[in-house]
Amino acid sequence: MSGKVLLTGISGFVAKHVAIELLNSGYEVLGTVRNSSSIDQTKKTLEENNVSTEKLSFVKLDLLKDEGWNEAAEGCKYIIHVASPFPLKVSNDRESLTPAAKDGTLRVLNAGINAEVEHFVKTSSIVCMFRKPNRSNPYTFGENDWTDLEWDKTTDYFVSKTRAEKAAWDLMKSKGLKNSLTCINPGFVLGDFLNEKTSTSMEYAKQLLQGKYPAAPKFSVMISHVKDVAKAHVLSLSNKKAGGRRLIVGSEVRSILELSKIMAKNIPSHAKKLPKRELPNFMVKLISYIDTSAKTMVPDLGLKMQTDQTYAEDILQIKFTASEIAVVDAAKSLIRLNLA
Template identity: 35%
Template sequence: MGGAVIDVESKDLVLVTGGTGYVAGWMIAGLLRNGYRVRTTLRDPGKQGAVKKAVEGAVGDTGNRLTFATADLLRDDGWTGAADGCRYVVHVASPMGQGASRGTDLVGPARDGTLRVLRAAAAAGVERVVCTSSGLAARTPTVPGERQPLADENTWTDPAEPGLDEYARSKVLAERAAWDFIRGDKSGMTLTTVLPGLIVGAAMTRHVSPSLELVARFITGKVPAIPHVGFSITDVHDLVDLHIRAMSHPAAANQRLIAAGDFLWFADIAQALREAFPDRAHAIPKRRLPDWIMRASALFSAEARFMVPLLGKRREFDTGRTAQLLQWRPAPSRDAVIRCARSLVENGIV
C-alpha cells in the first residue's frame, strides 16, 4: 500500500481523532495521499513514533505534514489546541465493546467524547466534522424471519431495544448527541456521519482490530464451528475514501451516510477463505455452531453476548443515498475479506 505523499503545501489541516486506532491509521494515510496536512490526537504522546512509523510504511516519508496533539475523550484538556487551525475534523475514536466486562460504561465516553470534539471544533471555526458512527446505529426493529427490513439513512436503532449491547447503544447515543449539538450550534459548522458495516481490510501494524482478528481466527482454525451470524462489510479503504469525499463535498453537509457493503454470513466468509487459500482450507471450519451453544456462551463471554441478538438475522442496508450524493460504492464484501486475509498472511500476522 506504499506510495509517495502528494506535496501540496496549500492543502488544509485536518484533525483525526484517536491516531493509534486501525481506521484512524488508514484515515491519516488517505488524507496525506490526497495532499492534506494531518494532526492526530493521542492519549499517550509516547506513541507518536509508532504511529508515524506505521503511517510512513503505507505512504512514505510524511515530513512535517503529520503532527500530534495530546487529548483524551474522557477529559476536556487538549481539545481546544488540537482543533486550532483545522479546517476539517474527522472523529474516528470511540471505545470498543468487544471484550468489555459486564457493567463497563461505553456510552459515557462515546457520547461525552464526541461532544468534546464538537465543542472544540466549533470554537476553532472548523468548517465540517465527519463522525464515524456505525451501521449498528441504523438497525430496524426485529421482525420474524431471517431477512430483516432494509435500513437506510433514516433508520435509527432504538437505544432501549431489548438485548442491545452497550457498544451498539454507545454508537446510537453518541451519534444522536452529535446531531442534537449541531442543531443548536451557531458557528456555521456542518456535520456528516458515516455508518459502516464490519470494517475489514489491510493490516497497518501487527496489532489488529477486533474485526481483523475475526478474519485471522477463521484462517488459522481458531473458530471450531461457525455461528449463524453475519454482517454487512466495509473495506477500510472504501471507508477512508468516503470520509474524504464527505469532508469537503457540499452535498454531504449535514447528511447521514450509509457505508455498509453487502451482507455475508460467517459461513460465506469461511467458504470464501477456503477458496482463496486452498493450502489453509483444512483449518477453516465448515461445521455449524448450534444457536443454543452461542446463547449459553453469552452467560460468560462478552463476544457471545454481542452476537446473540444477531443470530439468524440478515440485516442489510440501502446505500443509494450515499451513491447519489457522492458517487461512492463499496467493494464486494467477499473481495474485502480476501484482501484482509491476504494482508494478514503476507505480513506474517497469521
C-alpha cells in the same frame, strides 16, 4: 486539497487509512493519540506505505478529559472524529463505553465549534441503525433508522455508538450547524491491517483463520472495505451533498460461514482450520455466557439484514468495493504480519 484536519485516534485501524487518504490528498494532519508510545509506530507504518509524513503532526489527548481539545482544534479547517472504544468483550454494564464515546464526541465537536471549524465528519456505524425488537426476517434498515436504546438486548458497543451519534446530531442541530456534520456508517470493516496493532475487526478475522471457530454462528453483517470507509470520510469534507447526511458505506451482506468460505478459497493454506458448517443458535447463546464476545451476535442470530447504500455511492461518486476483496485483503494482511 488543502487545509488542516484534526484526526482523532490516528493509531487505530480505520484512522490510519483515513490519515493515508488525507496526506495523499494534500491535507495537513494533526493526529490525536491517547499514548505517546503509539506515535512512532503510526508514523513508521504510514511511511512504509509510501506516504509522506511531512504534513503530519501529533498531539496527546484524552477523550475523557477537557484539557487540550480547544487548543488542538485551533487553526483546523476540518475535524474527522474516528476515536471510539470497540472492545472484543461485552460488559454487563450497557453504559460502560458511553463516557468515552458520547462525552468524547461532544468534547471534540465543541472544540471544533469554538474554533469555527468548517466541516466535521464522525465515524459512526450501522450498529446505530439496525438493532431493535420484533424485526422481520429479512429486515431492512436505512439512513433514517435508529437502534432501540431501550431494548435490553442492545449491548454496550451498540449503546455507546448510538448515544454518541445521537448526541452529535443534537448538538449540531442546536447550533444551527446540522449541515456541517456528516456521519459515516460502515458495517464490519475489513481490509488491509497495516501493522500489528490489534483491533476488534482484526481479532474476529484472526480467530477465524486460527481455527478458533469449529463452526460458524448464524450471523450476517454488511462488509465494508476500510479503504472505502477512509475515502468516504475524506470526500465528505468538501462535498456539500454529504452535509447533514448519514452515509451507509459498504457492499454485500455476508454470513460468517460465507466469510469462512471466501477465506478458504483464497487462502488454501488455512482452509482446514476454517469452519465449514453453522452452529445452532442455542449453542452460540450458551457460549456467550462463557465468552462474552459472542454476546454481540446473539440478538441478530439467524436474521438477514438488507439495506440500500447506493445513495451514498451517488453522493460520494464512488463504487464500493466487493466484500470478497475486503475479506481477502484482511486475511492476506494477517498472514503477512505473521498473525495467523
